[in-house]
Amino acid sequence: MTFSVAATTTAAVAPPPMPAPQTRGVETVTGRCAGCSARSKGLCGALTAGDLPNLSTTSRPLDLLSATPVVMEGEEAGAVFTVMSGMLKLYKTLPDGRQQITGFATAGDVIGLAVGTGYAYTAETVTASTVCRMPRTALRRLMERHPAVQGRLLAMTSVELSAAQDQILLLGCKTAVERVSSFLLALSRRSRPLADGTPSVFLPMPKVDIGAYLGLRPETLSRVLRKLEGAGAITRLTNDRIRIENPAALEAAA
Amino acid sequence: MTFSVAATTTAAVAPPPMPAPQTRGVETVTGRCAGCSARSKGLCGALTAGDLPNLSTTSRPLDLLSATPVVMEGEEAGAVFTVMSGMLKLYKTLPDGRQQITGFATAGDVIGLAVGTGYAYTAETVTASTVCRMPRTALRRLMERHPAVQGRLLAMTSVELSAAQDQILLLGCKTAVERVSSFLLALSRRSRPLADGTPSVFLPMPKVDIGAYLGLRPETLSRVLRKLEGAGAITRLTNDRIRIENPAALEAAA
DNA sequence: GGGTCCGGTTGATCCAGATCAGGGCGGGTC
DNA sequence: GACCCGCCCTGATCTGGATCAACCGGACCC
Numbered sequence: 001m002t003f004s005v006a007a008t009t010t011a012a013v014a015p016p017p018m019p020a021p022q023t024r025g026v027e028t029v030t031g032r033c034a035g036c037s038a039r040s041k042g043l044c045g046a047l048t049a050g051d052l053p054n055l056s057t058t059s060r061p062l063d064l065l066s067a068t069p070v071v072m073e074g075e076e077a078g079a080v081f082t083v084m085s086g087m088l089k090l091y092k093t094l095p096d097g098r099q100q101i102t103g104f105a106t107a108g109d110v111i112g113l114a115v116g117t118g119y120a121y122t123a124e125t126v127t128a129s130t131v132c133r134m135p136r137t138a139l140r141r142l143m144e145r146h147p148a149v150q151g152r153l154l155a156m157t158s159v160e161l162s163a164a165q166d167q168i169l170l171l172g173c174k175t176a177v178e179r180v181s182s183f184l185l186a187l188s189r190r191s192r193p194l195a196d197g198t199p200s201v202f203l204p205m206p207k208v209d210i211g212a213y214l215g216l217r218p219e220t221l222s223r224v225l226r227k228l229e230g231a232g233a234i235t236r237l238t239n240d241r242i243r244i245e246n247p248a249a250l251e252a253a254a
Numbered sequence: 255m256t257f258s259v260a261a262t263t264t265a266a267v268a269p270p271p272m273p274a275p276q277t278r279g280v281e282t283v284t285g286r287c288a289g290c291s292a293r294s295k296g297l298c299g300a301l302t303a304g305d306l307p308n309l310s311t312t313s314r315p316l317d318l319l320s321a322t323p324v325v326m327e328g329e330e331a332g333a334v335f336t337v338m339s340g341m342l343k344l345y346k347t348l349p350d351g352r353q354q355i356t357g358f359a360t361a362g363d364v365i366g367l368a369v370g371t372g373y374a375y376t377a378e379t380v381t382a383s384t385v386c387r388m389p390r391t392a393l394r395r396l397m398e399r400h401p402a403v404q405g406r407l408l409a410m411t412s413v414e415l416s417a418a419q420d421q422i423l424l425l426g427c428k429t430a431v432e433r434v435s436s437f438l439l440a441l442s443r444r445s446r447p448l449a450d451g452t453p454s455v456f457l458p459m460p461k462v463d464i465g466a467y468l469g470l471r472p473e474t475l476s477r478v479l480r481k482l483e484g485a486g487a488i489t490r491l492t493n494d495r496i497r498i499e500n501p502a503a504l505e506a507a508a
Numbered sequence: 509g510g511g512t513c514c515g516g517t518t519g520a521t522c523c524a525g526a527t528c529a530g531g532g533c534g535g536g537t538c
Numbered sequence: 539g540a541c542c543c544g545c546c547c548t549g550a551t552c553t554g555g556a557t558c559a560a561c562c563g564g565a566c567c568c
Binding site: 100113115120121147150151155157158167168171174212 | 346348352353354356367369374375397401404405408409411412413414415416418419420421422425427428466469
């Protein structure tokens with residue numbers, strides 16, 4: 001689960017990057033995947049340029065507003081999606097409505113991989129995002145033809161599993177301060193520092209979502225952030241950006 | 255993470271099933287893997303009988319007493335292990351000693367798959383167990399030669415990931431009663447019912463380990479079990495066996 | 509402008525589960 | 539037999555974070 005965020009908060013959707021899905025010859029179609037900014041990070045990084053035209057015929061980029069559902073827990077898993085830009089939240093819901101966010105997906109992440117026939121979680125955009133849709137059958141054929149794709153998928157799933165186990169440790173053992181500190185540190189490792197070189201994190205999602213990820217109420221999250229700020233570990237620049245003043249202090253708290 | 259337990263609690267180790275690791279010809283070596291009870295469930299189920307002799311030269315079964323560490327978090331991941339019988343606990347440790355059990359491994363489960371170079375968790379037997387050791391390099395060669403093995407590994411990792419996300423939901427949202435009920439139901443689905451047909455679960459691990467898996471103290475676990483018994487949902491037959499009297503009541507509580 | 513809504517923050521209070529403390533029991537050893 | 543030790547259970551008390559309630563400020567709409 002990566003966190004290298006680079007998205008607008010609640011902006012309108014940019015116009016589609018391609019003229020239209022009309023046939024314009026293989027050259028143009030190849031260009032769509034060849035120019036994909038998420039390709040090196042995502043599933044398709046395992047393919048060579050020569051394979052891309054074929055890929056372009058089965059995959060389609062989609063531009064989505066914020067708060068748009070992409071896959072729904074339990075629904076038949078007909079396709080997988082690669083995030084090209086923006087951010088999504090993945091969550092599971094209990095019958096009585098309680099929700100647990102299991103992760104946030106950003107550029108390069110693949111969502112919608114299912115064990116059985118149904119999606120294991122719901123995925124919904126938190127900012128305007130672009131995702132690339134690939135039918136499940138196309139993915140299966142791609143894996144059969146290119147074992148490297150399967151290897152890539154295995155590597156990505158293994159990383160996800162490891163992240164999930166870290167989250168189990170966080171939810172099972174850690175205190176509120178430790179959870180927030182761990183979260184901020186994990187984010188800061190994946191985001192670029194500010195112009196002056198100090199590390200910072202961008203939090204485009206609402207506080208209630210961060211809480212639902214960390215197993216905390218938004219009130220508790222707010223109090224912990226105040227405490228960390230009072231201790232000189234962080235500074236809240238705006239509502240959605242925090243500067244890490246003292247990584248060592250956060251490390252000690254996590 | 256499967257739970258179909260069938261193991262002695264703290265018994266002595268059975269004598270090695272094979273005469274000795276001396277060379278006795280391909281026939282016998284083939285026999286070792288061909289007769290492996292965990293083969294269909296484990297990684298090697300993706301192989302045909304003809305591939306087994308080669309497998310036997312790189313893999314070795316190991317008989318282990320209870321409370322024996324198999325892999326240690328952070329150590330270099332030189333091999334993977336398939337559980338043939340018994341039960342292991344997998345856990346992560348915080349610097350101050352707090353431990354979170356991320357899962358229990360039983361026959362067919364593969365442990366020790368690592369993303370980077372180091373194991374992500376510690377694995378330790380909770381009952382006397384038999385595991386099959388395969389060097390990492392041998393696994394890599396096996397995957398290169400047999401894409402089906404890689405597919406199997408991907409499927410197994412995906413199931414693990416899904417189970418980990420369920421555990422995140424449990425730890426992030428559920429109450430103590432809900433956690434224990436979910437746990438008992440998950441176990442009962444994977445174990446055989448008693449002779450009279452009522453479902454039951456076998457809990458060879460100490461209560462403190464179940465607590466460490468569910469994010470609860472053993473005192474709380476004890477109180478919850480008493481409560482469930484008082485409500486007529488379960489009966490404690492012995493210290494390590496519980497009969498599910500009313501699956502619907504557990505379902506409602508979970 | 510004024511109104512409403514929503515996300516965030518802060519304060520007061522509550523409670524589920526942790527912690528602390530004591531006791532029972534079965535297995536192992538001498 | 540007596541003793542010890544580990545595991546489990548139970549009761550009393552404590553507390554971290556949830557819950558309840560109120561307020562603030564910015565975005566949006568009329």
